[in-house]
Amino acid sequence: MLPAILILNDRYYPSSTNSPAKVGATAFALQVIRVLEDAGLFGGVILYDRQDHLAAPVVQLVTRDSTPCVKLSFNFGMSTVQVRYALCAATALLVAKFSNSLPPMLYYQTDTLLRYHPKRLPYCVTHHGPFYGDFTRHFTEGLAAIAYGSESKASHLAGTQEEGLRYLKASDRAYVLQHSNKQGDYLMERGIDPARIRALNPPIHSMRIYHHHKSANIEELVSFSSSERNLIFTAVARLDYFKNIELLVDSAVSLLDRGKLVRLLIVGGEGTPDTEPARLIARVPQKHSAHVKITSKIPKDDMYALFDCVRTHGIFVCTSRYETLGITPLEAALSGVTTVMPDCDLVEASRYFPSRFRFDPTVTGLSHLLEGFLQNGLEDSGLELQCFINSLISEERFVFDLLTAWSEFSQLALKTLASSNSTAYNTPTRLLKIRGRRYSM
Structure with a gap:
């Protein structure tokens, strides 16, 4: 060769x-x-x-x-x-x-x-x-x-x-x-x-195998994620139009408005120079602000450590409008985290997910699916999804x-x-x- x-x-x-x-x-x-x-x-x-x-x-x-x-x-x-x-x-x-x-x-x-x-x-x-x-x-x-x-x-x-x-x-x-x-x-x-x-x-397993999962660097995120509330979260490189994070924010607000015990964590963007977090936070009513956190993207090791910490009480959400693959939601799913995807052919990674883990890309569609998973054991649904995708990706x-x-x-x-x-x-x-x-x- x-x-x-x-x-x-x-x-x-x-x-x-x-x-x-x-x-x-x-x-x-x-x-x-x-x-x-x-x-x-x-x-x-x-x-x-x-x-x-x-x-x-x-x-x-x-x-x-x-x-x-x-x-x-x-x-x-x-x-x-x-x-x-x-x-x-x-x-x-x-x-x-x-x-x-x-x-x-x-x-x-x-x-x-x-x-x-x-x-x-x-x-x-x-x-x-x-x-x-x-x-x-x-x-x-x-x-x-x-x-x-x-x-x-x-x-x-x-x-x-x-x-x-x-x-x-x-x-x-x-x-x-x-x-x-x-x-x-x-x-x-x-x-x-x-x-x-x-x-x-996709080389998703490779990424997990060759990283060490340490939670020492993400104590603040773990603390935010370990309350009595379930965690709804996502992780992206950029907070841009493709990722459609507004849909996630609005859906989380809908759940909070209806008294659901959830917290929203968004990991992504470049930090201080990025104006997008402020625009997203502006969509959250003041009464819910304590339950919403947006932080800049984190290293792979830290992300995998976060996945490990939230398997029993977290749902990873991909809201992309258009995605040529979608590595991070696959990483989350293969880590045993309950992960949901838009039911849309324009998001490549969605083809790896069973229908019950896909949602109509609207506030009603996403909040309804999240509510359904929150009523059941997230650890079981995470293991079910992990097993399914393991049969397709190695x-x-x-x-x-x-x-x-x-x-x-x-x-x-x-x-x-x-x-x-x-x-x-x-x-x-x-x-x-x-x-x-x-x-x-």
Whole structure:
């Protein structure tokens, strides 16, 4: 199999294994790294960093949490050739550190950099974020502007994704690791050959196995969660339109108004700079404010410790309007926490949940489902759900899917390289020499 080099945004790469993942793509990528490393296929990470003041790309070797990395600083005002050459240089620096003579396969977590990809190297990509083209089939362009932050951001993303699809279709050595049926279906609709797409079982068990569950850091949350009241809670990376946290707040207020003994905990967002918590708190009547808490996102270890603490009296709620996967609700469910999902095809993770754990995405629908679970033993419903999802998701399936896909992509790529007029390492159009080796763009 070909050695792997992952391409990740430096801004989202954690400073340590216990740092909270800023986006789901990071959590996913870290598990891919672990499996590839165990298989002897991991060559390192290229961390790209946007620096608008630079006139030319800068490439430098760095080490992050014992992981070999190269930092590539650039900006989108630079020429495609400049950045492609720098990306090739970054690849060469990592390749020079291991003896495998096979060309590496680069693995992207976004299509943002596909136009800079060294043309003679194979690559694969996982599309984590929602496709604008699919999102706007279900929501208006005005709502898309809210979801993505602004009209200009939404427009820019739409253009970038269309460009990425063109590069993906045009390359004969490009492949897709699909983490979501929703994403895979859209790619095939847009003309990507299904033979170049492989689906992965979600790496949820991997995330639980490789984290330690300590409650010392979350004493305040545990104290809030351990009252005589049942806990309704959620955990998200961002408090944005996609997550639809307003529905959770309004449903909790509805239960409190009817005298139900509940508390609401929302974990998510960036803390002080984030204005969204104040907007959500404003939806809570003063008389209920003591029973509602919003705090910034927490590290994985702390989140798993929270799951362990609330299994007998907590309900995790996902209220997303649109979700390409939904890792955290699956993590909660596999931790034995009663977890409920919107009954909506636009939320990928909902397909893993039995119908009785899904709700109509309205205040009436959610509060009614929550009330039903609160009348019964939450520990029993949590164990029931855990058992059900365990039959669909496993560490072994994720490892098998990933290594099988990597093997098949490697074979396809090697056949393509062998049948082409020149490979990544001979008769190149432009050469880069590092540590006695030569690499082509």
